[in-house]
């Protein structure tokens with residue numbers, strides 16, 4: 369039986385800019401993440417995927433307006449106040465695995481002291497001995513080596529800094545892990561290693577993982593399902609094996625992204641994405657799409673896993 | 688030809704990150720240098736671009752040993768190289784509009800009259816639309832800024848391009864577009880390329896010759 373951990377319904381984020389300009393960073397996102405599942409949210413920088421993550425964590429700037437709902441069990445994250453989010457959500461119900469662990473860790477303190485503090489705050493552990501043991505156990509869960517606990521963040525390699533950040537994220541036993549570009553700047557070997565470890569944390573404790581990434585190879589390695597975001601909208605939401613495998617994606621943008629990979633056609637999608645502050649009417653991909661017709665002047669909605677008026681039809685499926 | 692002979696370099700003479708490494712790039716050749724992060728390949732790339740003086744070893748440009756580095760290098764040497772780095776935001780002046788950023792090398796070499804034509808031409812080549820050219824770095828995406836950085840690297844028509852992990856932060860389509868822009872330029876001018884990175888699939892597809900960091904060194 370699968371249980372839904374996070375349920376996002378009609379999530380939109382608008383930024384109000386000086387001069388009355390509005391930026392449509394996220395528009396009408398719908399998706400679920402279930403226990404034991406990894407959903408990879410993929411797209412290029414500026415497509416809105418990081419804004420979506422910030423919205424879930426309540427970390428949007430003051431000029432942002434949100435609409436819709438995002439339920440984490442009985443709590444609507446979008447309606448919750450900052451006090452609730454700070455005290456019961458971030459770290460406790462959502463474990464955040466940050467983009468640049470080195471920046472996320474406190475530079476002047478050892479990994480041990482940061483873990484001990486987090487263990488004390490989130491699990492109520494008290495007493496020197498108990499704290500020490502709990503911090504070491506937390507490090508071990510993320511395969512962070514005990515003999516590096518007394519180091520400062522800058523004394524760690526990129527891979528170990530990532531594990532330290534992961535160890536901190538896991539302390540609260542949060543049912544939902546949110547990883548924001550966890551592999552940026554890492555070597556391929558380290559990328560593989562990092563995502564394999566994340567996968568292990570999903571599998572062993574039945575956590576749900578929402579991973580935001582522009583790294584398609586990392587997404588392919590870890591995800592059960594993928595959501596592709598373009599110009600603030602989820603344009604495809606589908607099974608990862610089919611998406612990366614023979615069937616392939618159905619949305620023209622998703623197909624273009626995969627075709628751009630160096631071990632595939634290595635051909636870029638022509639043009640650039642539209643500005644989120646000046647989206648065209650109709651399908652935002654139309655100017656770059658080779659399947660555009662008159663129908664595309666109407667915004668396509670996500671039906672049957674894809675938001676497109678003329679999606680690719682997988683071979684072997686008859687109308 | 689661009690030749691690096693027995694280069695030892697780093698930031699502390701006692702612990703050089705590059706030890707006795709030799710590598711050469713023929714005119715028109717694309718060499719991919721593959722290595723893990725922190726291995727010293729970026730430092731070697733900076734040496735090759737005359738941006739970092741090695742502790743020992745020789746850099747030869749068309750057979751002539753290089754004696755001066757950075758801003759002291761003779762103009763003909765400095766303008767022979769176009770360099771693009773991994774993180775565009777760390778390599779630009781945040782106050783400059785993209786058009787000024789791209790034109791900066793022309794201004795610095797007293798070729799202001801070439802600016803309008805050359806900037807327009809390069810904007811097209813790297814896929815930047817005119818509306819983006821008047822913006823400042825914080826008003827564009829990483830991919831757009833990296834396109835501008837590539838344009839800046841090409842503006843003086845260098846004979847050598849040094850690309851240090853230029854697509855590491857970017858999505859697949861923008862990466863492919865940047866590489867295509869580099870290759871169009873090379874096809875047109877015959878410039879040589881040294882691309883360093885850790886992505887085997889990328890460098891293998893991009894470069895005619897692939898060199899592994901571990902295979903470099905005294906014997907290579």
Ligand code: SF4
Nearest residue numbers: 651654657664676677
């Ligand atoms: S809706 Fe039309 S323009 Fe948009 S992706 Fe589909 S075919 Fe292309």
